[in-house]
Each structure stands twice: as structure tokens, then as C-alpha cells.
Amino acid sequence: xxxxxxxxxxxxxxxxxxxxxxxxxxxxxxxxxxxxxxxxxxxxxxxxxxxxxxxxxxxxxxxxxxxxxxxxxxxxxxxxxxxxxxxxxxxxxxxxxxxxxxxxxxxxxxxxxxxxxxxxxxxxxxxxxxxxxxxxxxxxxxxxxxxxxxxxxxxxxxxxxxxxxxxxxxxxxxxxxxxxxxxxxxxxxxxxxxxxxxxxxxxxxxxxxxxxxxxxxxxxxxxxxxxxxxxxxxxxxxxxxxxxxxxxxxxxxxxxxxxxxxxxxxxxxxxxxxxxxxxxxxxxxxxxxxxxxxxxxxxxxxxxxxxxxxxxxxxxxxxxxxxxxxxxxxxxxxxxxxxxxxxxxx
Amino acid sequence: xxxxxxxxxxxxxxxxxxxxxxxxxxxxxxxxxxxxxxxxxxxxxxxxxxxxxxxxxxxxxxxxxxxxxxxxxxxxxxxxxxxxxxxxxxxxxxxxxxxxxxxxxxxxxxxxxxxxxxxxxxxxxxxxxxxxxxxxxxxxxxxxxxxxxxxxxxxxxxxxxxxxxxxxxxxxxxxxxxxxxxxxxxxxxxxxxxxxxxxxxxxxxxxxxxxxxxxxxxxxxxxxxxxxxxxxxxxxxxxxxxxxxxxxxxxxxxxxxxxxxxxxxxxxxxxxxxxxxxxxxxxxxxxxxxxxxxxxxxxxxxxxxxxxxxxxxxxxxxxxxxxxxxxxxxxxxxxxxxxxxxxxxx
Numbered sequence: 001x002x003x004x005x006x007x008x009x010x011x012x013x014x015x016x017x018x019x020x021x022x023x024x025x026x027x028x029x030x031x032x033x034x035x036x037x038x039x040x041x042x043x044x045x046x047x048x049x050x051x052x053x054x055x056x057x058x059x060x061x062x063x064x065x066x067x068x069x070x071x072x073x074x075x076x077x078x079x080x081x082x083x084x085x086x087x088x089x090x091x092x093x094x095x096x097x098x099x100x101x102x103x104x105x106x107x108x109x110x111x112x113x114x115x116x117x118x119x120x121x122x123x124x125x126x127x128x129x130x131x132x133x134x135x136x137x138x139x140x141x142x143x144x145x146x147x148x149x150x151x152x153x154x155x156x157x158x159x160x161x162x163x164x165x166x167x168x169x170x171x172x173x174x175x176x177x178x179x180x181x182x183x184x185x186x187x188x189x190x191x192x193x194x195x196x197x198x199x200x201x202x203x204x205x206x207x208x209x210x211x212x213x214x215x216x217x218x219x220x221x222x223x224x225x226x227x228x229x230x231x232x233x234x235x236x237x238x239x240x241x242x243x244x245x246x247x248x249x250x251x252x253x254x255x256x257x258x259x260x261x262x263x264x265x266x267x268x269x270x271x272x273x274x275x276x277x278x279x280x281x282x283x284x285x286x287x288x289x290x291x292x293x294x295x296x297x298x299x300x301x302x303x304x305x306x307x308x309x310x311x312x313x314x315x316x317x318x319x320x321x322x323x324x325x326x327x328x329x330x331x332x333x334x335x336x337x338x339x340x341x342x343x344x345x346x
Numbered sequence: 347x348x349x350x351x352x353x354x355x356x357x358x359x360x361x362x363x364x365x366x367x368x369x370x371x372x373x374x375x376x377x378x379x380x381x382x383x384x385x386x387x388x389x390x391x392x393x394x395x396x397x398x399x400x401x402x403x404x405x406x407x408x409x410x411x412x413x414x415x416x417x418x419x420x421x422x423x424x425x426x427x428x429x430x431x432x433x434x435x436x437x438x439x440x441x442x443x444x445x446x447x448x449x450x451x452x453x454x455x456x457x458x459x460x461x462x463x464x465x466x467x468x469x470x471x472x473x474x475x476x477x478x479x480x481x482x483x484x485x486x487x488x489x490x491x492x493x494x495x496x497x498x499x500x501x502x503x504x505x506x507x508x509x510x511x512x513x514x515x516x517x518x519x520x521x522x523x524x525x526x527x528x529x530x531x532x533x534x535x536x537x538x539x540x541x542x543x544x545x546x547x548x549x550x551x552x553x554x555x556x557x558x559x560x561x562x563x564x565x566x567x568x569x570x571x572x573x574x575x576x577x578x579x580x581x582x583x584x585x586x587x588x589x590x591x592x593x594x595x596x597x598x599x600x601x602x603x604x605x606x607x608x609x610x611x612x613x614x615x616x617x618x619x620x621x622x623x624x625x626x627x628x629x630x631x632x633x634x635x636x637x638x639x640x641x642x643x644x645x646x647x648x649x650x651x652x653x654x655x656x657x658x659x660x661x662x663x664x665x666x667x668x669x670x671x672x673x674x675x676x677x678x679x680x681x682x683x684x685x686x687x688x689x690x691x692x
Contacts, residue, residue, distance in 0.1 A: 022650070022651070022652040022653075023648055023649070023650075187658070190538070190640070190643070191564070192536070192538060192562040192563065192564055193562045193564075195643070195645070195650050198640075198641075198643070198650060198651045198655070199650045199651070199652075202651060202652050202655050203652045206652055206654070206655075212655075212656075213656050213657055213658045214640055214641065214651060214655055214656070214657040214658075215640065215657065215658050215659075216538040216539050216563070216595065216596075216640055216659075217538065217562070217563050217564045217596075218537070218538055218539075218563045218594075218595045218596030218599070218663075219595050219596075219658065219659070219660055219663075220599065221596070221598040221599040221602070221663055222595060222598065222632070222660045222662075222663040222664075223658075223660075225598065225628075225663070225664065248564075249562065249564045249565050249568060250562075250563075250564025250565075250567070252567040252568065252571065252603070253564070253566065253567040253599045253600075253602070253603050254599075256567070256599070256602055256603060256606055257598070257599050257602060260602055282571075286568070294536070294544075294560055294561065294562055295544075295560065296645055296646070297536070297541070297544070297643065297644075297645065298643075298644035298645060298646075298647065299541070299642055299643065299644060300642070300644075301644065301647060302369055303369070304368070304369075304541050304544060304545045305368070305544045305545070305548060305560060306368040306545075306548050306549045306552050307368075308552070309544070309548050309552075309558075309560055310558075310559050310560070311559055311560040311561065312533070312559045312560075312561050312565065312569070313561075313562070313565070314565055314568045314569075316568075317564075317565075317567055317568040317571065318568075318571065
């Protein structure tokens with residue numbers, strides 16, 4: 001199934017519970033929007049594109065939840081839902097992008113009967129989900145041409161089907177190259193603190209039968225400096241108009257080490273991840289998540305961190321555009337200077 | 347007590363079992379040298395200086411174990427022990443340095459009665475241990491002058507008392523600055539895969555009442571780029587004659603991110619860690635440790651890595667001298683060009 005989907009029989013939103021993978025494959029059902037907001041915050045669903053599509057469906061869910069009989073009342077309910085959703089996570093722009101598109105759609109359909117409008121809103125959410133798959137396939141087609149037979153690829157976080165509706169971004173590129181018959185080996189960095197690499201990317205690669213080894217985030221520099229990696233791929237949660245990439249914590253040091261060793265580093269995302277209203281990466285808000293995500297690590301069933309320790313846990317960092325070889329989107333592969341190449345496709 | 351110590355009442359070698367900290371403080375006793383080799387390999391004891399002193403005491407232990415009645419037979423036994431010890435771990439040079447010093451001492455005392463020689467060998471090991479403390483205090487005195495009141499310091503791995511006999515290297519510098527009354531905050535990176543940061547450094551800092559926050563290794567770049575760190579400190583397992591530093595995996599990316607943000611990075615070690623026979627860091631052998639160290643991570647009592655996954659686990663990486671602001675030793679603070687400043691003190 002899709003990572004994020006709508007069950008038309010029951011009118012429920014379905015999310016693969018990504019906190020339980022790879023041990024347990026469980027699909028959660030949602031029928032009220034507050035529960036979805038909590039699911040976004042606790043990372044049942046994560047990955048910028050997946051969060052965007054989830055938000056779109058959640059507006060539809062909110063429409064069905066609302067008791068409003070007239071357009072204006074329905075808009076009040078939907079706007080409150082949109083505003084609560086917007087606050088769920090601050091960094092990824094796809095959330096705001098999907099909410100904005102849904103509200104614009106609702107605004108354009110003022111004349112519609114509210115019951116018909118509820119269904120039409122679901123239709124728009126469905127279009128966003130379907131377009132996400134088409135977009136990701138276009139990304140995969142462009143990006144896979146960058147991969148050669150025999151490449152070893154270092155990949156950060158999870159950017160696969162689980163981060164989107166299907167296919168995903170950077171991992172979709174790798175999957176497409178594999179399906180095209182290229183022999184690829186992937187170094188999967190574990191991506192502390194939430195281990196999206198060793199939990200989710202490793203799980204996806206195993207499904208696709210792509211060979212991989214897990215490494216600690218610390219080990220990336222070693223493999224890069226020994227030239228045992230040909231290319232580095234990662235996704236993005238928000239991209240500034242100059243091409244600075246805000247992505248999962250650790251991306252900056254990884255891109256820096258790739259650059260220091262002359263190894264190409266590619267950021268992969270749909271153009272909906274580009275926030276043309278923000279000129280530089282350091283102006284993008286960075287979410288700091290609960291310290292427990294760092295402190296709850298165990299080995300052999302034992303907590304390893306001393307009692308009473310505190311932690312800092314920024315979830316994202318900023319990779320300056322100077323460290324990127326290219327940016328891969330559904331509209332093509334963008335090269336430096338990125339301010340220009342980004343402007344040309346928006 | 348000391349991290350590595352000799353119990354004169356029982357004739358046993360004592361090691362704090364660092365695999366059990368911070369949960370359990372346990373001192374293991376050793377009376378045969380094969381067990382100590384296993385303790386080194388399984389990291390009951392770790393840290394380049396601590397491994398060196400452990401090796402010295404182990405030669406003494408081997409002397410008492412040997413049934414030899416004449417010098418030549420004793421030397422055969424001690425040489426076999428030394429050769430086995432040498433293979434215990436390949437990267438840290440202090441191991442080889444201590445063994446070499448012990449064998450030289452034995453060679454110089456050919457005339458001594460074997461029973462007296464056994465005790466004299468223990469005396470030499472004890473001198474190495476005591477000198478380690480004196481050396482570390484000298485390092486701490488030089489290094490602490492680099493720290494200002496109010497500094498936030500990012501520290502990698504464990505380089506404290508637990509990595510030596512007492513005090514340690516980089517963490518000894520921080521401890522000395524704290525004891526001198528400077529207000530310091532430490533960002534402790536967890537240091538995957540064995541978590542020497544969040545397990546051992548956090549535990550030591552708590553003992554010394556130095557305030558700290560734990561961060562993931564991935565987060566270092568974020569705090570450096572936001573200029574929330576004033577200095578970066580780490581130790582070394584082997585230093586080439588040009589100043590390239592081989593240290594715990596992750597050091598290279600950390601030093602690179604410090605350099606990229608103009609934040610000083612200091613490598614701290616006794617001069618016994620400098621291997622003047624090796625001209626560049628990339629010629630130093632890098633130990634690859636069991637993949638289970640990467641794969642055995644748990645959260646909430648559950649293994650998080652998919653069954654059947656493999657991992658690569660290099661234990662060290664190479665930080666090129668161009669990324670270092672200075673090298674701190676017991677003979678003073680060395681500045682670039684390091685080939686020259688190192689030559690001047692050896």
C-alpha cells in the first residue's frame with residue numbers, strides 16, 4: 001500500500017506506523033484530525049512529502065468531521081484545522097504548501113453545496129497524493145541517470161516510499177537505477193537520533209533487494225576519504241531560493257565531507273519543497289525535538305546514558321549550496337549557480 | 347581508584363570495567379595475561395594511554411605467571427606475551443610504545459636474578475603508570491590555558507580519567523579549566539557506535555560537576571555553524587610525524603565542520619602517541635571492529651535494525667593536520683607547521 005492513503009470504504013486516513021518498522025508493519029486508521037496532528041508530531045508519519053500529503057487528507061477529514069451546513073461555517077472549521085496542522089512541525093515546507101493549496105481550492109469553490117464540497121476537497125487531496133507519485137517518478141527518472149553501474153552510494157536518513165506516498169526522493173532515484181539494471185551498493189548511515197537510516201532505509205532496500213551495509217553517521221567521513229563512495233544522495237525538508245538545503249540533522253557534515261573529498265553530493269526533492277520566499281538556509285526555522293530521542297538509546301536492554309543527563313536535539317541542519325553538486329527535481333537536474341537554476345524552473 | 351591499577355596485596359591487575367558504566371561501577375581483577383588481552387579486545391579497558399599502561403602491567407603479570415628459573419627462559423615467555431599483546435588492537439600506538447619500553451628495560455637488566463627481575467619489571471610498569479598521570483597533568487596545565495571563562499566546548503569520544511590512568515587528555519584539559527574556576531559548558535557527542543561520549547564522558551563530567559548536554563554526532567555541525575561552540579577538543583590514538591591525527595571514528599567530520607566555521611579544534615595527547623616512524627595519517631592501519639557494535643542498538647527494548655542486515659565498522663578515522671588549530675602535549679602546545687613543531691619536541 002501507499003505510506004499515506006485514504007480508505008474510501010470507511011472514510012478513514014491510513015498511515016503506515018513508521019515508529020514500529022522494521023519490527024512490525026502496522027497501518028493506523030484515523031478519523032479525527034487532532035489524532036493525525038499527534039501522529040505527525042510523534043512521527044508515525046515523517047518525511048517532507050509524506051507530511052504534505054497527510055496534511056491534505058487531514059483537511060478532507062476535517063471537512064467530514066465538521067457539522068457545518070453552510071459554506072462559511074465549513075470554512076471556519078477547515079481554517080481552524082489548517083492552522084492547527086500548520087503548527088504540527090515547523091521545518092518541512094511541504095506541510096504549509098499542501099495546506100495552502102487545499103485552502104486555495106476551498107476558496108475557489110465557494111458556490112458548491114457543502115456536501116459536494118466535502119467530497120471535492122477529498123478529491124483535491126487525492127490529486128495531491130497522486131501527483132506526488134507522478135512527481136517522484138519524474139525525479140527518479142532524472143536522478144537515476146546520475147548513477148553509474150557499479151556505484152557505491154552513501155545515503156542519509158530515509159527518503160524512500162516511506163517518506164512520500166510511494167517511491168520517495170533520493171531513495172527513489174537509487175531504486176530506479178537498480179530497476180534499470182545498474183549494480184549498486186548502498187552505505188546506509190543510521191541517522192541518529194531516530195535511526196531512519198538503519199530502521200527504514202535498510203528495510204526498504206531489503207524489500208527492493210538492493211545490497212547495503214549500515215554504517216554509523218560518524219563513519220561516513222572515513223569511507224569518503226578512502227574514496228570507497230562514488231556519490232552521496234539525500235533529500236530535503238525545505239530549500240531556500242539560493243539552493244541552501246535544510247534536511248535531517250547530519251546532512252551538513254556529510255555534504256561537507258563529500259565536498260572535502262571531491263565526491264558529488266546530490267539533494268533530491270520535489271519543487272514543492274523549495275520555499276522561494278526564503279532567500280537563505282539560515283533563515284529557515286529549525287525544529288528542536290524532545291531530548292528523550294537522544295537519551296533513550298539502549299544496548300543489551302540497558303539504558304546507556306547516565307541518569308539525570310540532559311540533551312539538545314535539533315532535528316535538521318543547513319547545508320550551504322556551495323557543497324552541492326546538483327539538485328534533482330521533477331523538472332530536471334539543477335546545477336550551480338542555484339539561485340539562477342532554481343528561478344528558471346519555478 | 348585509577349582506571350588501570352596494580353593490587354600489590356594480591357598481585358592482580360585491576361581494571362574498571364568500562365563496558366558496564368555508567369550503570370554499574372565494577373572493578374575486574376586479572377591474574378593471567380590472556381584474560382587481559384581479551385579485556386583489551388572487548389574494551390573492558392579502552393583509550394590509547396590506558397591501553398598502553400595496561401600492556402605494561404600485563405608484561406609484569408606475565409613475568410609472575412612464568413615458571414622460568416633463568417633469564418633466557420623468562421625472556422622467551424615475556425616476548426611471547428609481548429607479541430600476543432601487540433596484536434590485541436592495531437591502531438593505538440601507545441600499546442606498542444609501552445611494550446617496547448618494557449622489553450628495552452628487560453634487555454638492560456640481563457644480570458638481575460629472575461625473581462628480583464620480576465619485581466623490577468613490575469616497578470617499570472608502575473613507573474609508566476605514574477608517569478602517565480604526571481604527563482596528563484602537564485597536558486592539562488598547557489591545554490587549560492586555551493579555554494576561556496564562559497566557553498562552550500564540544501568534545502568527542504572519551505578522553506578522560508577512564509581513557510588513561512587518571513585525568514586523561516582532552517577531558518583532563520577541560521577538567522583542569524573547571525578546577526581553575528572557569529565556567530564551562532560541554533556538548534558531549536554520543537560517539538557511535540560504542541557511545542563513549544554519552545556513557546563515559548557524561549559520567550565523568552557528572553562526577554566533576556561540569557555542566558553538559560549530550561548531542562548526537564550528527565548534531566555537531568549544527569551547533570558549530572550556529573557559533574554555539576567556542577572550541578572543539580578530542581584525543582588521539584596515533585599521530586603521524588606530520589601531525590595527521592588518527593582518532594575515534596567521527597573525529598574527521600567534526601574537525602572539518604569546526605574548520606568550516608572558523609572554530610578552533612585541538613587534538614590532545616601525550617607525546618608517546620606520536621609515531622615518528624609514520625609520515626602521514628593515511629598510512630596508519632585502521633581497525634575494523636565487529637559489525638554487532640553497530641547493529642545491536644535498541645530503543646524501547648527492541649532491536650531497530652532489520653534482521654539480516656550487515657554493517658561496516660571502522661573504529662578510527664584520519665584527521666588531516668590542515669584541520670587542526672594546535673596539538674596539545676605534555677611538552678607544550680604545538681602549532682602549524684606541525685611536521686616542524688613535532689620534530690622540535692621529540
